[in-house]
Ligand SMILES: Cc1ncc(COP(=O)(O)O)c(C=O)c1O
């Protein structure tokens with residue numbers, strides 16, 4: 001399998017090169033040149049297999065420059081740090097299923113991909129005797145998952161930008177209490193979109209990127225999306241519906257469009273999915289897009305689900321490539337329009353095509369709290385505010401879509417203590433590894449929302 005850019009000027013890249021390249025050198029995103037298919041027989045042959053086995057089966061279709069036994073070892077090592085054998089267990093709450101994606105070291109779905117990416121980086125770098133300087137942006141969860149994924153790995157430095165005052169207390173502590181010398185947490189005076197913009201601007205300076213061996217841990221990196229395709233298959237295989245190959249809906253709390261894009265790839269590969277439902281909070285540009293073709297950027301508002309306080313969804317560009325039937329020029333045109341005019345225009349035919357795969361919902365802050373309370377009272381189960389947006393969406397759409405829903409539970413409620421307390425009047429049970437954070441020393445660098453200032457900070461602290 002080879003990889004190419006959504007913008008058409010980077011082609012025939014191997015998987016390992018794609019992992020190190022992160023953002024394509026033409027400013028686009030790397031995608032596989034083909035979409036491997038999984039037949040019904042193959043799908044059924046995966047039933048009752050372990051998460052690791054399913055991961056190997058799916059990933060191996062996209063990777064041909066890592067030996068199979070090495071890939072298996074990387075996968076095994078990546079899921080050893082999860083606190084359950086199933087890695088991502090599926091819970092049946094009668095009205096819908098919940099896919100618990102928060103059993104990794106930092107208690108959010110990001111661990112599923114970032115534990116693997118950390119090990120993958122280590123393997124490729126030692127093979128190439130190279131070092132890597134990682135630059136990433138986070139709205140709260142990617143940052144700590146990436147730091148935990150690469151800490152202690154040789155030849156790696158990591159710079160993580162988060163929006164100052166816009167992540168939860170626990171998210172902030174998970175990042176800033178890691179004092180390893182190779183970890184730099186930068187609190188930016190701005191939003192997540194500003195952080196992501198800075199990161200992309202830095203990567204777009206290809207000379208700078210090459211000089212300092214810069215790498216990406218965001219879902220800009222294809223390996224992130226690939227690792228997330230796996231749990232759509234594994235989730236489906238755990239349902240009753242899979243016995244008859246019946247279709248199912250997935251509802252996905254969405255911000256940067258990485259998670260739901262992985263579902264899109266799973267559907268395109270042949271997984272029996274009816275609709276992928278994009279669940280948004282009040283920052284609902286993706287909902288406006290699905291419902292009315294309105295992809296116009298408005299200001300970011302603070303919500304109870306801060307990790308989804310995003311307007312400019314990075315992976316939307318990958319989806320545009322498929323929506324435009326592989327027309328690179330159209331992708332480039334739309335990305336330029338987004339940068340200059342702050343909106344992309346879609347015609348009715350395009351929206352019709354979107355509806356073949358997607359539906360969407362939006363959830364207010366008040367609804368988020370109500371759902372946390374409702375699920376607690378009905379099921380004695382505490383969902384986090386991001387998952388609550390998904391559950392809210394599933395309940396709103398259950399009369400429209402017949403097929404059962406799998407709601408992706410993207411974070412542990414203990415990461416969002418304040419919201420949960422407001423919703424149900426008490427805190428959820430707090431895992432020991434979270435309690436410990438409150439007594440640790442912290443280190444964080446506060447910086448203005450300025451590409452050059454951050455670039456020079458990185459340059460001062462980087463290894464060539
Ligand atoms: C807990 C949680 N839920 C949902 C999302 C949205 O996922 P994505 O950005 O892949 O759309 C994020 C962040 O991305 C998150 O941290």
Ligand SMILES: N[C@@H](CCOP(=O)(O)O)C(=O)O
Pocket residue numbers: 137138139140141142143217218219220255256258259307308314
């Ligand atoms: N919600 C994310 C935002 C970054 O998304 P990613 O898919 O690029 O990692 C976060 O928690 O940081």
